[in-house]
Amino acid sequence: MFDCITLSLKESLKKLILQELRITHVTPEELSDDELLFSDRLGLDSIDAVEVVYLVEKHFGISIKDMQEGRPALQSINTLAAFIEARSL
């Protein structure tokens, strides 16, 4: 379980995604904020995106129901964090 309150949002997202999607070859420190999430390096694809959407809803209470908003939000840690922050206001 993640302590999303004490960690910064971006740190939380990195740890959450890497741990829950069982990505072991990249550490949170190595994952830059603007790195593409769905790239060869992380090895994530459209099926993993399903779980990222679910994780965001479960841990941050932010629902992504519309692909129009979901696609740009899932580009990188930066875009995902910005999306969550905008929705949390």
Added chain:
Amino acid sequence: MSVTDFQHRQSSHCESGVSANLLSHYGIHITEAMAFGIGAGLFFAYMPFIKVNKLPLTTYRCEVGGILKRVTQTLGCRLHRQEFKDPLKAMTALDALLGQKIPVGCRTGAFWLPYFPPAFRFHFNMHNLVVCGKEGDEYLISDPVFPNVVRCSAEALMKSRFAQGPLAPNGVMYHITYVPAEVDLEAGIKKGLKTVCRRMLNTPLPFAGIRGIGFLANRLEKWPTRLGNPTAILHVGQLIRMQEEIGTGGAGFRFMFAAFLQEAAPLLGAPDLLELSRQMTETGDLWRKLAVVGARICKGRASEADTYATMAGLLRECARREALIYRKLMESL
């Protein structure tokens, strides 16, 4: 040459987005959800006898082209559709329409469109877009799933229009030729609702509609024993990909239909539709849950609770809830 006043709007799904954008270009300003609803886009069928990428086809929407056909017909518009055998003739015909400042819808194979990020590319021959201009050797494309107009070389567009494989697009292109001065939105909404309910509840085929969801549940439960685990995983992956398109929409079509019901409620003076919209959103959440369990199975991250039996149970619950919604909708019309 370009259709300079064509307004690109990003959407969740290509055909409903293209329909809404093309109609809006001609003064019928409707949302994507409204186009989807009037076009009776919501459906379900699991067709193991039709293969896409060598795996069974599952569809969460109506037939390809059905949304556009029904929404234009229902609103009294005329659509001219062409299919080609010769790629060069298909591109010449496209250029001729663009020369007349007419935006042209095209069916394409998404895999060959160079502006799609590689991670999200898969062989999908039913992708709709609007070609709204040409500059030099590049076409300006209003691809509804992208935030802005994108560019595509003539060579790539031609390859995409003539992609091979199941449901090959065969250069299909279409444009609107007539729009009435006034449209009866209310009648269109009612017609769309009735078509969806009738198809989901009364289709006699065991693999379609509500019965089809149950049919898939029964099949899916047996996949590991019948097919072996590696093949079962491929089948689940296909199911999830077809549901999620590129992974961000949950059961996007259920959410879109819920948005349609919400929009339709005041237009029809039927507040009951708001409650049904809420229930449809809840059903969409269940479909999403199904996708999450499936994704975990595919990726070897499944917990004890993430099983084929769990997925089958979720499918049956989706079927039960949706059947209730369609019955209530039929009563309210």
